[in-house]
Amino acid sequence: MTSYFIRRFLLIVPTFLGVTILVFMLTRLVPGGPVERLLQEAALAGADGAASFTSDVVSSGGSTLSNDQLDQLKAYYGFDKPPLVSYFHWLGNVFTGDLGKSTRYGDPVWDIIRSRLPISIFYGITTLILTYGVCIPLGIVKAIKHRTVFDNVSSALVFLGYAIPSYVVAIALLTSFAFWIDWFPLSGFVSDNFDDLSLIGKGLDILYHAVLPLIAYVAGSFAFTTMLMKNSLMDNLAADYVRTAIAKGLNFRSAVFDHALRNSLIPIATSFGNNITLIITGSFLIEKIFNIDGFGLLGFESLVERDYPVVMGILVISSLLFMIGNILSDVCVAVVDPRVKFGAGGSNQ
Amino acid sequence: MNFNTFYRACGLFALSVLALALTSCSPEGESDVLSEFPTITLPPIEVAEGDGLPVEFPEDLEWITNNDDPEFASPDAIRGGTFRTWILSFPLTLRTVGPDSNGSFAGFLRPIQFSPVTFHPMTRKPIPLMATHWAFGADGRSIYFRIHPDAKWSDGEPVTADDFVFTVQFMRSEQIVAPWYNNYYTERIRDVKKYDDHTYGVQGSHSKPGDELILDLGIGPTPDHFFRMSDNWPVEYNWKPAPTTGPYHVGEVEKGKYIELHRTEDWWADDLRYIRNRFNPDVIHIKVIRDETSAWQHFLSAEIDTYGLTRPNFWHDKTNAEAFRKGYINRYWFYTKLPVPSAGLYLNTADGRLADKNVRIGLAHAMNIELLMSTVLKGDYDRLPTFQLGFAHYDNTSIYPRNFDLAKANAHFEEAGFTEVGTDGIRVRTNEDGSKDRLSFEVTYGRDDHTPRLVVLKQEAKKAGVELRLDLQDSAASFKKMLEKKHQIAWLTWSTSGLSPRYWEHFHSVNAYEYDPEIDEMIVKTQTNNVTSTAIPEMDELIMKYRNSSNLEERISLAHTLEQMVHDHAAVIPTYQVPYTRDAAWPWIELPEWLGVETTGSLFNSQANAAGMFSSGGLFWINEEKKEEILAARDRGETFDPVIIKDETYR
């Protein structure tokens, strides 16, 4: 089995190369890159009729750039070499831990990514805690009270959360509770005066800003884990060993909590590994709607604004995490369920 | 199988990947930058033999100044307070030149660098700013300036003639990665010379009328003492704000969140005639709000002080909010007279069907711009009759726009051979070789919020048997398509500024086609602003004449002829102009009685200049007492009569 996992780790390499080379080539094809954005900013008016901010020198110059000057701009943004050459140059840097510099902010990509990580990790971990903290007990209760009113109503609710895409939840919450009823702040991770607050004040401030986005984050993830918990507990309750235990006089309570519960947590544990990516990447739509400066929003903005080094940097981190997450979840399965055997040609997902 | 060991190994591996990543990218030391990118000394200004400014200072100069024009700031103004405004995205740089320096934040940064001479916002005459006096050289293409003796940078260093000489060296250098500036300062400026610490001269390439010369040669200073030139310049100075000569300098920066401009203490220009009582707030707090809706809500809850309402849906629909109904927020509608951005539909004559003038004129008559203006635009905008407008005498007022007229449209289309009408109602032409052309065009544009406008035009154009297909791309991508001349019809707005209209980059044939030696043919030239692919020999001739003329009368008459030719050529369908500025403000932001002046770009522009050259901004001030009153009244639920002021003095 160890050899199976070693093979899995080795397979990361071709996938990683494939992913990065493909996306790198795509960035060369997308219209509207940094050079083109520069050309546009120099010529076009801003909003309607509003006096433009373009410097009068630039626009009254009315000059057209020569090919040499265009080449100089291309060289500045690193578009002067053939794509494959630049790709290998980039890849070489990545292996020395250098993700390059953002074409937009001029800052090292890693610094930008690192500055966004705490926010995303905060939301990721809170979502995780909330999801498991609510779903496991809820799933247990639903399994015990199968086909009761409580079960039906909570199913309907959980599926409501599942059915609505998280960005629609976010929009609905924001319009209702921040715009129309002024209960929660409009946007952001913390208030502007965050630094002046006491420690408790800071905590409350973060929570105050986090309520609506967190609801949007968790609403969709409740259904899956809750139903998984419920179904697997019901499977176990129906299993022979529990029936036997009850037949032998064990009370129902300890049958559930001492015997069935432990085994029915196995499927929950197997899905845990995938959360590693959830913690980091978040949802760019939710972050965009609530104006939270997290990893997801960074990814989206860098895509839209063609900040290719950042795009590639995020890709490196997220694809590695994604693949490691997959392997970790297999590891989890193997750890909690000794019956599982990998590598014998069976499914490895 | 030893599984635990393996599991631990995996965990360790994952952790070490993260740790490696976390540690490997520590910020580079300052010394590394220095050694990696050695300091470069910029070459002195070189002038061709027999050209350039005189070595000896010419003594027979007639020094000019202007201290007689009216003051336009209010003596009631109160100094102090924080003016809170917003911006859609955090700036990419704090430089004013070089890559990415042309974003919207440049609107805050550029005006706080003063030029030697500016223009009075009412009389439009030159007035002193950094320079106390100026004089025209005998050659008709040079100006000499005397710098204000007290002029200082915000870091306390005095401003000297060297800073102006450095500007030209700096703007010509490749290190700043700003080819437009490189071109401009090479093509338009021949020489700059220091005569003493406070006197210098600048020479241009062509003789021009006086005001144009001032605009061309009145270059601002660049802090020689501050910049270290190297090949890493754009990166090194990306977040290092340069000292300024204007009222504000970049004070506090919280990346991604806000930027504060602070008023320079003991600012040297505080008591100048045209400056006093202006630029009143101590701090300009610019908050980053990534979303217009959210910014609007911030404004309604008094977290920002003013909001631009130029767009019709803002003034008419969005103000239907409680804070307005209860009279807490004031509204101002102020008509102005400024160069008009060239908004229009630009027809690419390189497209087979659009090469036919009848089709182009037909299209102009098929665009129901009047209906667009009366419905979606709520009747606020005016029709734009010509390509360029707002340059006083240069404007050709004898041209009338082509109005929506189905009879004329049909007549022109039929003349072009589009006589059949398909089952879908779109006109069709059968060519001699049997192929068919449909009157169906793709309109390329880059602004999502303009979709409703184009939807109206599209629907109306059907009445003339024309189909418009909307091709919305994001703004950079759409402009790329236009510069590559791959569009059929471009919906865009060129920015305008300066004292006279410009034709060369939009209509000269060198910007339309170029010779390709490989196929021995003329091909479409890409990356130029001639998006209509106009190439008319007579027009080329006039454009060059206009460009090189120094006679004001001749220039004006040439501009009239050129504008008429643009109209006759019908490759541009001018759409609308915005003859006003419109803003909402909480009442503690107070304005002079006269609100603004003829050339006010925005009533609540905290900066010196609007539209580039007229010094009209910074007239408002903050009344802190009133702020407390109003906010208290709001909390009590008191209401006021809404204040809506429409000022048509300069209509």
Added chain:
Amino acid sequence: MFKLDPQTIKQWKRFRSIKRGYWSALILVTLIVLSCFAELYVNNRALIVSYEGKWYFPTYAGKILPGSMFGLGDDYISETNYRDLKQKFKEEDKGNWVIMPLVPFGPEETDGDHIFESPSLETKHFLGTYDAGRDVLAALVYGFRTAMAFALILLVCTYIAGICIGCLMGYWGGAFDLLFQRLIEIWNTVPFLYVIMIVASVLSRSFWTLLGVMVFFGWTTMTWNMRTSTYKEKAREYVSAASALGASNTRIIGSHILPNTISVIVTFIPFSIAGGIAALTALDYLGFGLPPDQASWGNLLKIGTANLQSGWIVTSVTVSLIVVLLMVTYVGEAIREAFDPKKFSYYE
């Protein structure tokens, strides 16, 4: 003759017994069928025009009927404005008449006199208007049809691709499987928006180009699921038995593996539909979806959130989205239960 096997009948009965899902399915099917005939009740084209004794049916005429046909002048070469025509006939009172649909507005049609107007019976904008005076209800109805059509076609295309590739991956295994696994992993990380932007710069945006891009990226999920279930089926005795009896590969896949994985496929359908609708709406919301002037839910959502003072826009579109997606999910839940009959023993 086609005959339902008892297993299917049993599943159908179980499905019917789950009320929430059953009713949702009924309503959804009704809505889809109704939306196919949206032209009959939400349209700017008249149902019937009676002009000088002759009847015209503009909705299904197959071509536009120019105004010149109804005596509106010879140069009226474009489509008749039937609302105006109705008004004119009424005023003339010559026995000509026009019957308009219930909602007399088309989905892309602008109404300059009513921009951002709240719902009103009088103007017949029953759910109000948005940007250029387009009707919210018309946009909802046609937007529903577009979204449903999009989701269904997407489903068919991705399932065909997914089933073929997934089956082969599971059945053949080995190098083929390994290769496609890497491919899928790579595929999943490609920034979708870039591909949309590249495609938009070459081809003009349309329903079909967007669908093409979505299929191009959407086949991986179903492939993965099919691969797993094929693996499971392949390992079972009856496949080995068939193989031992000399059945060909095609026969094994076609008559043994596929029929047995059908339950997996069916249970995924509703969730794929919900996913398709949500994805299209999100793309439109971000401005990377359908052509900008085409009525769609995402576009309504975008305009609604940008104009919160006109609350009827955002309210009607979010409510519609929630209701439709909820029903789809309930159907999915019911199907899953019907196909996966776990008869649990109860305690107490």
